[in-house]
Amino acid sequence: MAPKKNAPHGCGNNHTRGGYNFKLQSKISTGKFQGQSFNIDHAYLPSPSSYYSNQFPGISTNRKMAKVLCPFHEDTRPSLSINMEEGWYKCHACNAKGGGIAKFHMTRYSLTYKQTIKELEISNAR
Numbered sequence: 001m002a003p004k005k006n007a008p009h010g011c012g013n014n015h016t017r018g019g020y021n022f023k024l025q026s027k028i029s030t031g032k033f034q035g036q037s038f039n040i041d042h043a044y045l046p047s048p049s050s051y052y053s054n055q056f057p058g059i060s061t062n063r064k065m066a067k068v069l070c071p072f073h074e075d076t077r078p079s080l081s082i083n084m085e086e087g088w089y090k091c092h093a094c095n096a097k098g099g100g101i102a103k104f105h106m107t108r109y110s111l112t113y114k115q116t117i118k119e120l121e122i123s124n125a126r
């Protein structure tokens with residue numbers, strides 16, 4: 001009457017699969033969260049067009065894309081393209097690029113991310 005020691009194969013398989021799936025999902029969601037953390041702070045920052053017109057007096061704010069002298073290399077004619085609505089920038093000569101004004105400010109003035117947010121918030125309050 002004692003039960004046989006052979007455990008049914010199906011049971012063992014299910015347990016293993018459940019554990020594997022859970023691990024995989026938690027890994028993916030962590031990566032996504034880290035990618036979005038940059039965007040949360042944008043609520044406190046000036047709009048890209050007001051920031052860039054401060055940085056480059058005379059820049060055209062009527063158009064979505066603007067071109068200016070690149071601050072990241074010795075530029076003689078405007079090579080830096082700026083998207084005034086979304087804030088990203090890209091230089092066709094030295095390949096400097098970034099996704100927003102925070103990255104631009106941080107790179108141009110060699111600041112930490114914290115310092116950058118602080119400075120941008122101050123300039124926004126004025």
Ligand SMILES: [Zn+2]
Pocket residue numbers: 070071072073075079080091092093094095096
């Ligand atoms: Zn450049």
